[in-house]
Amino acid sequence: MSAKLKRYDRIYTQAADLVEPIDNPISRMSTIASLLHHKMSNFFWTGFYLIDKGELLVGPYQGPIACLRLKKDVGVCWAGLNTSKTVIVDDVETFPGHIACSSLTKSEIVVPVIDKKGNTIGVLDVDSKELSNFDEDDKQGLEKLVSLIF
Numbered sequence: 001m002s003a004k005l006k007r008y009d010r011i012y013t014q015a016a017d018l019v020e021p022i023d024n025p026i027s028r029m030s031t032i033a034s035l036l037h038h039k040m041s042n043f044f045w046t047g048f049y050l051i052d053k054g055e056l057l058v059g060p061y062q063g064p065i066a067c068l069r070l071k072k073d074v075g076v077c078w079a080g081l082n083t084s085k086t087v088i089v090d091d092v093e094t095f096p097g098h099i100a101c102s103s104l105t106k107s108e109i110v111v112p113v114i115d116k117k118g119n120t121i122g123v124l125d126v127d128s129k130e131l132s133n134f135d136e137d138d139k140q141g142l143e144k145l146v147s148l149i150f
Contacts, residue, residue: 002137004135004137004138004141005137005140005141007039007040007141008137008138008140008141008142008144008145009141011035011036011039011040011141011145012141012144012145012148014035015031015032015035015145015148016148018031018035019031019032019148025115025149025150026059026060028148028149029048029059029060029113029124029149030060032124032145032146032148032149033046033047033048033060033061033062033124034062036062036126036142036145037062037063038062042128042129042130042133043063043126043127043128044063044064044102044104044105044127044128044129045061045062045063045064045066045101045102045105045125045126045127046061046062046063046124046125046126046127047059047060047061047062047063047066047124047125048060048061048113048122048123048124048125049070049077049081049122049123049125050113050121050122051081051120051121051122054072055069055072056069056070056072056077056078056081056122056123057069057070059122063127064102065101066101067099067101070099071099074097074099075095075097075098075099076089076092076095076098076099076108076110076125077099077110077123077125079110080110080111080112080123080125081110081112081120081122081123083112084112084114084120085112086109086110086111086112086139086142086143087108087109087110088107088108088109088134088135088138088139089107089108089109089134090107090131090132090134091106091107091131091132092105092106092107092108095108102127104129105127105128105129106128106129106130106131106133107127107128107130107131107132107133107134108125108126108127108128108134109125109126109134109138109139109142110123110124110125110126111123111124111139111142111143111146112146113146113149113150114146114150115150116150124142124145124146126138126142
């Protein structure tokens, strides 16, 4: 197991203990976003976008001011939402329709948030100031953490 996956396992254990007593997805998202943002030094923006009446709106997050609403079916977050699959972007400048909430973002990973009924209700979005910051270890670690929400 890689050092990064071991770190994600430690974060998962801590997050599981923190969110276990609260059966509220927004509270759980808030805790997970904060924990990840402060434990992973290369995470520039860490947060959630959630479907609300057909729109993708910002949810709990850590980092600089975010886009409040993302244009429908455009960008990385919508790609993750529409496919219900994790999307890793090594260079956001090469992603068609990328929505730049911050010009400092260079790479991004988006993980779908799936509720107990199997509906994709939003995404975890993590941005980095570094190119090619995210890999399969991040995908595996973040997908496991997102599973704690519901």
